[in-house]
Amino acid sequence: MSTESLVNKEAFAPEEPHDFGERWRVGALLLILADAAFVAALSFSFLYLRALDTQGSFHPGGTGVATLWWPWTVSAVMVLSALAYWTQLRGSFANGVAVSVAGMAVALVLTIVQMYQFPFTVSDNAYSAAVWIITAANVFHLALTVFLGLGIAIRRQRGANRGARDWHVRIVGIWYTWVCVAAFVGTLTISVANGTVGCPLAKDQPDPGARSVPSSSCSSSAR
Amino acid sequence: MTTADIYKTDPSPVAPHGGIMRRLNVGTGIIAGIVLAVVANVLAKKLADGHTHEPDVRAVFTMFGWAVGFLLGMGAFTGPFRWLVGRDLTHADELFLAGKDQGVGRYFRFTTDHKVVGIQYLVLVMVMLGAGGSMAMLIRTDLISPNSGFLGPQTYNSLVGLHGLTMILATIIMVTGPFGNFVVPLMIGARDMAFPRLNALSFWLLVAMLPILYSAAFLGGIPMGWVGYTPIADQGPPGVDAYMMAILVFAVSTAVAGMNITTTIVTMRARGMTWTRTPIFVYGVLASVVLALPAFPFFMAAELLLFVDRVMGGGFYVPNRGGQPWLYQNLFWLMGHPEVYVILIPAVTALMELTAVFARKPLFSFRIAVLSIIAIVGLSATVWAHHMFASGWAPDLNGPFMLTTEMISIPTGGLFLVILGTIWRGRIWTAFPMMCTYAMLWNFIIGGITGIYLSDVPLDYQLHGSMFVTAHFHYTLMGAGLTGAMGALGYWFPKMTGRMLGNTPAFVSFWLVQIGFNVTFLGMFMVGLQGQPRRVVHYDASFHTGNTISTLGAYCIGIGMLVLLYDVISSWRHGDLAPMNPWGAKTLEWTVPNPIPLENFAVLPVVTEDAYGYGEEPVPESEPEPVPASAGAEADVPGAPA
Numbered sequence: 077m078s079t080e081s082l083v084n085k086e087a088f089a090p091e092e093p094h095d096f097g098e099r100w101r102v103g104a105l106l107l108i109l110a111d112a113a114f115v116a117a118l119s120f121s122f123l124y125l126r127a128l129d130t131q132g133s134f135h136p137g138g139t140g141v142a143t144l145w146w147p148w149t150v151s152a153v154m155v156l157s158a159l160a161y162w163t164q165l166r167g168s169f170a171n172g173v174a175v176s177v178a179g180m181a182v183a184l185v186l187t188i189v190q191m192y193q194f195p196f197t198v199s200d201n202a203y204s205a206a207v208w209i210i211t212a213a214n215v216f217h218l219a220l221t222v223f224l225g226l227g228i229a230i231r232r233q234r235g236a237n238r239g240a241r242d243w244h245v246r247i248v249g250i251w252y253t254w255v256c257v258a259a260f261v262g263t264l265t266i267s268v269a270n271g272t273v274g275c276p277l278a279k280d281q282p283d284p285g286a287r288s289v290p291s292s293s294c295s296s297s298a299r
Numbered sequence: 300m301t302t303a304d305i306y307k308t309d310p311s312p313v314a315p316h317g318g319i320m321r322r323l324n325v326g327t328g329i330i331a332g333i334v335l336a337v338v339a340n341v342l343a344k345k346l347a348d349g350h351t352h353e354p355d356v357r358a359v360f361t362m363f364g365w366a367v368g369f370l371l372g373m374g375a376f377t378g379p380f381r382w383l384v385g386r387d388l389t390h391a392d393e394l395f396l397a398g399k400d401q402g403v404g405r406y407f408r409f410t411t412d413h414k415v416v417g418i419q420y421l422v423l424v425m426v427m428l429g430a431g432g433s434m435a436m437l438i439r440t441d442l443i444s445p446n447s448g449f450l451g452p453q454t455y456n457s458l459v460g461l462h463g464l465t466m467i468l469a470t471i472i473m474v475t476g477p478f479g480n481f482v483v484p485l486m487i488g489a490r491d492m493a494f495p496r497l498n499a500l501s502f503w504l505l506v507a508m509l510p511i512l513y514s515a516a517f518l519g520g521i522p523m524g525w526v527g528y529t530p531i532a533d534q535g536p537p538g539v540d541a542y543m544m545a546i547l548v549f550a551v552s553t554a555v556a557g558m559n560i561t562t563t564i565v566t567m568r569a570r571g572m573t574w575t576r577t578p579i580f581v582y583g584v585l586a587s588v589v590l591a592l593p594a595f596p597f598f599m600a601a602e603l604l605l606f607v608d609r610v611m612g613g614g615f616y617v618p619n620r621g622g623q624p625w626l627y628q629n630l631f632w633l634m635g636h637p638e639v640y641v642i643l644i645p646a647v648t649a650l651m652e653l654t655a656v657f658a659r660k661p662l663f664s665f666r667i668a669v670l671s672i673i674a675i676v677g678l679s680a681t682v683w684a685h686h687m688f689a690s691g692w693a694p695d696l697n698g699p700f701m702l703t704t705e706m707i708s709i710p711t712g713g714l715f716l717v718i719l720g721t722i723w724r725g726r727i728w729t730a731f732p733m734m735c736t737y738a739m740l741w742n743f744i745i746g747g748i749t750g751i752y753l754s755d756v757p758l759d760y761q762l763h764g765s766m767f768v769t770a771h772f773h774y775t776l777m778g779a780g781l782t783g784a785m786g787a788l789g790y791w792f793p794k795m796t797g798r799m800l801g802n803t804p805a806f807v808s809f810w811l812v813q814i815g816f817n818v819t820f821l822g823m824f825m826v827g828l829q830g831q832p833r834r835v836v837h838y839d840a841s842f843h844t845g846n847t848i849s850t851l852g853a854y855c856i857g858i859g860m861l862v863l864l865y866d867v868i869s870s871w872r873h874g875d876l877a878p879m880n881p882w883g884a885k886t887l888e889w890t891v892p893n894p895i896p897l898e899n900f901a902v903l904p905v906v907t908e909d910a911y912g913y914g915e916e917p918v919p920e921s922e923p924e925p926v927p928a929s930a931g932a933e934a935d936v937p938g939a940p941a
């Protein structure tokens with residue numbers, strides 16, 4: 077059977093490069109959907125534990141809270157990188173892709189450094205473990221992003237993004253946008269939880285211990 | 300000018316690269332896996348020497364090393380690496396990966412042809428069902444008398460957990476794996492899956508998972524049952540690490556497979572195959588994987604948090620550090636209940652597909668079938684806490700969850716009516732697959748109705764944690780799900796293997812399994828109602844009779860399954876050659892010759908009508924060559940043993 081010309085999956089006429097591209101995009105969006113469910117699960121876990129504050133030990137004090145400017149800075153770097161990527165795709169920034177890869181790499185390094193700088197260890201309490209895992213998820217996202225961005229940069233250099241494969245560039249762009257959203261959700265979750273740790277519980281519950289980190293969002297009268 | 304020129308898919312004009320890629324197979328995978336596992340183990344010892352969590356750190360490092368090494372040795376990362384450096388796989392590489400002219404060897408490689416992957420899944424599922432079934436036999440043997448002493452309490456606990464997990468994982472993939480991969484692309488008139496390499500990846504991830512899962516047996520077992528509940532999971536031996544890592548790998552495989560199957564169905568249906576002309580089985584597979592896609596990440600997250608707890612001393616599930624076992628239960632059941640329908644929908648729709656064929660009638664009310672599936676998918680995300688009525692979590696929500704759970708029985712009933720309506724006044728060809736439809740109707744009614752009892756909050760307080768629950772979900776997952784998969788196997792066996800499944804042994808197996816099944820689990824309902832708890836090795840003497848009945852029934856199932864296994868193996872090796880379309884069915888997979896050429900269709904089909912136009916023309920039963928093995932089953936028995 078002369079399958080030689082037929083077997084190459086992309087040589088199967090009558091499909092157009094456009095069809096392949098659309099198909100790849102659908103696949104990428106579905107993987108992003110699964111990843112979004114994962115990010116939502118982490119975020120939910122964090123806020124749920126905060127809301128329950130089991131035995132008053134979610135963040136009983138004695139250890140610090142994560143500084144917020146750090147994850148927000150990382151998020152900002154990521155957004156700027158994604159913008160650089162998309163501007164090159166729109167044709168108005170010649171080295172956008174290279175800049176975006178560098179930006180994401182910087183964000184990756186910053187996040188890892190941040191994890192070493194936490195004023196707590198992962199095993200202190202539920203709060204510390206939750207901040208740790210959300211930041212670690214961002215590291216995973218960023219590592220994957222750097223891989224993909226690097227691939228696109230190298231492939232552009234080598235002229236490998238031809239025909240249907242030009243779609244890879246746009247699809248990686250979608251991934252860039254998604255990791256920014258994921259980073260934003262993670263950072264927002266930490267911010268919300270940070271804003272409430274150190275707040276006293278309801279009046280009828282015994283205070284489980286000294287809360288070393290009063291938060292600005294707690295009203296002083298409640299304390 | 301060739302097509303490759305037109306689409307510029309082959310950027311490398313020089314000779315094909317990837318000499319190493321061509322030498323990789325499951326052997327190199329195992330070697331690389333073992334090497335990396337040893338390296339990771341040594342590394343972990345250096346890293347965590349003397350630390351409290353050292354055994355867990357070493358366990359997870361070793362398992363991770365194994366999984367990565369195995370996939371590396373299989374060649375799973377070749378594609379991504381070549382993509383990164385801008386040297387995409389060439390035409391020749393793609394041909395090699397598709398398994399062209401490779402004979403049996405392609406089943407032991409990272410082969411991308413969906414037909415190969417479908418067969419690989421089928422064998423894997425049979426191995427897993429065999430392992431889980433053997434464990435079930437051991438469990439039932441122990442329970443034959445109140446204090447048999449056949450198994451120790453720890454061994455019993457671990458066996459129950461491993462049996463449960465093995466069976467759940469096997470049933471999740473038992474229809475969408477073998478038939479979703481092999482049959483669906485043919486059924487929709489496509490030449491392969493949308494992402495052939497990811498298809499191979501999803502399968503080999505499962506192969507990488509199995510040794511991890513079963514290493515639990517040598518690492519102290521999993522004392523917390525298949526659900527992996529905390530806080531026991533936080534405190535358990537390193538066997539729990541095996542559970543956790545196996546789930547993480549399985550979740551990745553599910554996501555990849557789900558995304559692949561969904562993309563294939565949504566974007567690659569033949570020209571003219573509108574949604575109203577798409578066969579119901581395709582809907583069933585789509586619903587299953589679409590449901591699993593967002594549901595499994597919750598389980599994955601649950602296990603990742605457990606990972607932080609066990610390996611790094613985190614406190615997600617430890618109350619005195621602000622953690623909460625309810626968190627695990629919520630995350631778990633947010634996956635756990637949708638997963639029931641991930642298992643059931645494709646099995647039931649496979650039976651719908653073949654019922655229309657064997658009743659020689661259009662599927663009764665295609666629209667109700669589709670709407671029911673959509674309603675089940677939607678509702679199944681709103682019922683998870685019915686597993687937590689007795690846990691004390693959110694008592695105020697018990698009522699609403701009871702309501703949503705009872706509501707889901709309405710679309711489920713819709714699926715029943717579709718099948719009954721299809722059978723009604725049909726000219727029924729009572730072959731083995733059709734018998735599975737009857738059995739499913741019987742078993743699923745019992746499983747479904749007892750489910751409504753359990754969704755009732757007061758009754759659930761009484762029955763929770765009893766053998767009644769065990770009997771209930773065996774009636775749904777095994778009585779309906781596995782029976783559906785067996786029907787699907789009988790139905791598509793001729794297309795997948797090119798040979799007919801021997802009819803007489805199939806019938807012998809059918810009756811042994813179904814009678815044994817009902818004896819086993821009706822006995823279990825009985826002792827459950829009397830109050831025998833699940834997961835307890837010794838029981839009160841008053842439950843003796845019911846348990847002995849259950850055990851004898853279980854042996855009957857075991858013998859029946861062995862008969863089916865014999866039938867499958869012997870028919871596969873030297874059964875009667877199957878004609879192209881032995882059942883006279885109208886879906887596209889029966890329009891390709893046996894053996895199926897690599898590209899499936901020489902010319903892609905164009906669809907002009909739905910697949911259920913039976914009764915609009917002379918019955919084509921006599922059209923295909925009569926096959927001796929199934930000739931005895933062609934008697935018309937309308938309204939046969941329901």
Ligand SMILES: [Cu+2]
Pocket residue numbers: 635636639682683685686
């Ligand atoms: Cu449920």
